[in-house]
Amino acid sequence: MAFDFPPLGHGVGLRPAHFGAVLEGRERAEWYEVISENFMLRGGRPLAVLDRVRAEAPVALHGVSLALGSTEPLDEDYLAALAALAQRIEPAWVSDHLCWGRFGNHYAHDLLPLPYTEEALAHVVERVRRVQDRLGRRLVLENVSSYVAFRHSTMPEWTFLAAVAAAADCGILLDVNNIYVSAVNHGFSPVAYLEGLPPDRICEIHLAGHSDHGTHLLDTHDQSVPPPVWDLYRLAVRRFGRVPTLVEWDDRIPPFADLLAESARARAIEAEEHDAAARPA
Amino acid sequence: MPPLALRDLQARFWEALARAPGAFAPEAAAPELLAAIEPSATLDPAGRLAIYAQAYFWRIREALRADYPRTAALLGDTGFDALVRAYLARHPSTHPSLREVGRRLPEFLATGWEAPAPPFLVDLARLEWARVEVFDAPDASPLTAAALRAVPADAWPDLRLAPVPACEVVRAAWPVHALWAGADEVAPAPTVLRVWRQGWAVYHAPMDATEAAAFARLCAGAPFAAVCEVFADLPPEAAAAEAGALLARWIADELLVLAG
Numbered sequence: 001m002a003f004d005f006p007p008l009g010h011g012v013g014l015r016p017a018h019f020g021a022v023l024e025g026r027e028r029a030e031w032y033e034v035i036s037e038n039f040m041l042r043g044g045r046p047l048a049v050l051d052r053v054r055a056e057a058p059v060a061l062h063g064v065s066l067a068l069g070s071t072e073p074l075d076e077d078y079l080a081a082l083a084a085l086a087q088r089i090e091p092a093w094v095s096d097h098l099c100w101g102r103f104g105n106h107y108a109h110d111l112l113p114l115p116y117t118e119e120a121l122a123h124v125v126e127r128v129r130r131v132q133d134r135l136g137r138r139l140v141l142e143n144v145s146s147y148v149a150f151r152h153s154t155m156p157e158w159t160f161l162a163a164v165a166a167a168a169d170c171g172i173l174l175d176v177n178n179i180y181v182s183a184v185n186h187g188f189s190p191v192a193y194l195e196g197l198p199p200d201r202i203c204e205i206h207l208a209g210h211s212d213h214g215t216h217l218l219d220t221h222d223q224s225v226p227p228p229v230w231d232l233y234r235l236a237v238r239r240f241g242r243v244p245t246l247v248e249w250d251d252r253i254p255p256f257a258d259l260l261a262e263s264a265r266a267r268a269i270e271a272e273e274h275d276a277a278a279r280p281a
Numbered sequence: 282m283p284p285l286a287l288r289d290l291q292a293r294f295w296e297a298l299a300r301a302p303g304a305f306a307p308e309a310a311a312p313e314l315l316a317a318i319e320p321s322a323t324l325d326p327a328g329r330l331a332i333y334a335q336a337y338f339w340r341i342r343e344a345l346r347a348d349y350p351r352t353a354a355l356l357g358d359t360g361f362d363a364l365v366r367a368y369l370a371r372h373p374s375t376h377p378s379l380r381e382v383g384r385r386l387p388e389f390l391a392t393g394w395e396a397p398a399p400p401f402l403v404d405l406a407r408l409e410w411a412r413v414e415v416f417d418a419p420d421a422s423p424l425t426a427a428a429l430r431a432v433p434a435d436a437w438p439d440l441r442l443a444p445v446p447a448c449e450v451v452r453a454a455w456p457v458h459a460l461w462a463g464a465d466e467v468a469p470a471p472t473v474l475r476v477w478r479q480g481w482a483v484y485h486a487p488m489d490a491t492e493a494a495a496f497a498r499l500c501a502g503a504p505f506a507a508v509c510e511v512f513a514d515l516p517p518e519a520a521a522a523e524a525g526a527l528l529a530r531w532i533a534d535e536l537l538v539l540a541g
Contacts, residue, residue, distance in 0.1 A: 037378040043447070044417035045481035065377035071288040078377045103295035106373040109340055109382075110333065112294060115317075119287050147332040149319045152284030185321060215323040216332065 005093055005140075005171065005203045008058050008244040010267045012259050015249070019049045021256035028057065029263055031092065033246050036063040039089075040081040054089050060204070060246075061091040062173075065107060068127050068141070069100035069114040079134050086135060092244075093203060095140035095173045098124070098161055115150035116160040121167075128168035140203045141165065142173035145181040145210070145219030156188065158196035171203035174240070176232045177225070181210050181217040190232050194239050202240045207233060207266055208248040222251035225262055230269065237273040245270065285317050297330055298337040302369040303362060305334030341369060341382055348383040349409045351461050352390075352402060360398075367394055380417070383410065401467060404453035405460050411449040411476040412483045418447035423535035429528075438506035441540035442499055447478035448536055450496065451485075458487050479535045486534075492527060502540060 011031035014022065022028065032053055039050050053059060065078060086094055099111040114120045132139050143161055155163075165172050174197065183190040209223035225233075225247070237243075247262045285293070293314035300309065307315075307327030318326035342365045346353045353361040368389050374382045387406040390398065423445055432440060451457070451474045458474055459467050473493035476485040488496060495511045512520035531537050 037380070040378055041380070041417040043420035044478065046417065048420070048481065069287075071291055075377060081377075100291060102377075103291050105375055106295070106299065107375065107377055108295065108298055108337055109344075109374060109379055110298075110337055112291075112333065115284075115287065115290060117284070117287070123287060148326075148329045149321075150290070150317050151319050152317060186319075187322060215328065216321065218332070 005244070006058065007242060008060075008092060010263045010270075011058075011060075011244065011246045012263050013062075013246060013248040013250070014050075014053060014059075015253060016046065017253040018256045018259070019045070022053060023049060025056075027257060027260055029260060031058040031060070031244065031246075033060040033062045033248075036061045036082055036085060036094070037065050040085055050089065058092045059089055061086060061089060061094045062142075063094070063096040064109075064111065065101065066096035066131065067100050067102035067107075068096060068098065068124050068131070069112075069120060070102040071100075071123070072102050072105065074127060074130060074134075075102070079131065083135055086137070093140050093171065094135060094137060095142055095171075095204065097142045097144050098164065099144045111144040113144070113146040113148050113150070114160075116153040116155050116157055118154065121160060121163055124164050125167040128164065128170050132168070132170065138170055139168075140171035140173045142175050142206065143178050143182075144175070145178040145185075145217075147185055147216055147218075149186045156192070156196065157182065158193045162197055162201075165198065165201045170201075172197060172201045173204040173206060174202050174236060174243075175206035175208070176236055177206065177208040177210055177229050178219060180229050180232055181219050184217045191235060194232070194236055199240050202243050205233070205236060205240075205243050205245045206248055207245065207262070208250075220251060221248050224258075225265075230265070233266065234269055234273060237270050238277070242270060242274065282313060282316060285313060290314065290317060294330075294333075298334050299369070299373050301366075303335075303338035303342070303366040305331050307331070338365070338369070341365065341374065341379070344379040345383050345386065348413050349386060349406055352386075352406050352409060355399065355402065355405070355460065355465065360396075363396060364390075364394060364398075367396070380413075383413065386410065399466075401453075401455035401457060401460060401469075404451075404455045404472075405457045407453065408451050408457045408461060408474060408476070408485065411451050411474075412485065415447045415449055415476050415478050415483050418478065421445045421447070421538055424532060424537045424539060426529070426532050428539075429532065438504060440505040441502060442505065442508075442537045443502070443540035444496075444500055444536055445477065445538055449476045450474070450493075450500065451476060456487070458485060461485070475536070477534060477536055484534075491523075495524075495527060496531075499537075 009030035012029045014032040014034050041047055097111045101108045101110055101112050179190050179193050207225045208221045210217050211220045245266050293311040297310045315326040372385045390406050391403045453472045456467050456470050456472045473488045474485050491511050495508050498508045509524045512523045
């Protein structure tokens with residue numbers, strides 16, 4: 001099965017701190033990703049900025065509140081708002097996370113971990129299908145950082161993610177930092193994770209920084225991409241080829257030029273791996 | 282013990298986050314949830330669950346701090362933490378966007394919070410929420426001076442103007458704009474503020490009694506002649522001059538559209 005998602009190259013997450021710099025237009029990324037919920041607004045500056053950015057570059061919508069793994073019914077108002085935003089922005093694609101975050105009509109505003117069981121698998125697959133039908137487009141699903149693992153999981157996370165993608169016919173957003181964070185927190189092999197995923201479904205790669213709390217790594221997006229995450233990115237490029245890649249930075253946000261420098265580093269690593277693969281052995 | 286069904290696991294997990302926000306106690310977590318969590322090399326199940334409990338509280342606290350920066354500053358870190366703990370226990374988020382999480386904070390400060398707090402805090406919080414509402418209110422093309430000049434003289438008395446959607450009026454018993462500007466204490470004084478958006482930025486300004494009365498009439502849909510009646514106790518020339526000056530100020534602030 002082929003995905004017709006466009007080869008966007010190297011992008012960055014668009015955050016309000018950089019609205020001014022992006023509109024100024026002296027430096028730009030090849031594409032941008034925005035947090036969908038932050039633009040489900042009636043008016044004002046964020047939407048105006050998004051419209052202008054979208055006029056000049058591809059934009060992907062990245063949600064945090066779809067709560068695909070939640071056992072509450074899907075939030076129809078949310079889906080309507082997402083559909084309306086997608087119609088306005090014509091995004092390159094729409095993504096959200098493999099997690100849950102809603103219970104009893106309440107939102108945790110967090111990406112909470114699922115047990116990797118047959119029950120959860122069937123539940124998530126059915127909901128991904130319903131969302132795809134509602135939006136009239138394929139969804140792209142991202143692996144999350146997690147701090148809790150459940151004893152009754154019957155398969156590793158990567159097997160679960162691959163099975164959801166295959167059964168629901170959706171794409172995968174591979175967050176390399178999240179793989180690394182979870183691998184350290186749970187003691188699994190990040191390489192096994194990469195090897196367990198189907199190359200033909202990887203639509204996007206995320207890069208970000210995390211912080212070390214001694215007892216665990218926390219997915220904070222508040223610093224530059226650390227060396228082990230770059231190493232894992234290199235492996236991901238080797239395995240999955242050229243995949244649209246995006247740097248996220250959400251806290252202690254640096255100047256826009258520094259963010260673009262991270263993105264340029266990802267581009268350089270991708271080029272090195274591409275050249276190495278092209279050289280005769 | 283059979284494994285927890287997905288629904289039951291989520292119920293107990295949510296309870297661990299939300300029952301006592303910001304004050305997670307391992308002994309309060311459901312034993313069957315703790316039993317379902319695999320320990321890591323460094324953390325027991327409760328220690329791992331605590332990461333989520335803490336993140337839940339911190340993330341929403343920071344969203345509320347961004348919406349209510351002066352309320353947070355005046356309460357101090359300890360006081361604001363206590364407010365957020367109590368607020369979140371009573372009003373967990375019901376909206377997919379954090380944009381909405383602070384909607385009921387002024388109401389909670391007024392009626393639900395039992396801790397001693399400065400009496401002006403409710404009005405200050407109402408001003409801060411009005412600023413949030415105005416920030417992303419629907420866009421509009423404000424009425425310009427040029428457009429007004431095109432109104433024929435005989436159409437003025439019946440002319441109906443309306444505020445732009447990105448405009449709110451806050452009526453307070455305290456001069457909360459002074460608190461917003463940095464004061465730590467104020468004396469009570471009836472205050473009416475207009476909060477509006479101009480060039481994507483949010484502003485607020487106190488209105489004197491006459492401006493407040495005129496703006497209230499305008500917002501209620503009164504024709505321009507009725508709006509101007511607030512100057513009825515002035516000689517006709519002075520009243521016309523005052524009304525003209527007020528209208529010019531509103532137009533310069535991009536506050537108005539034509540009604541209807």
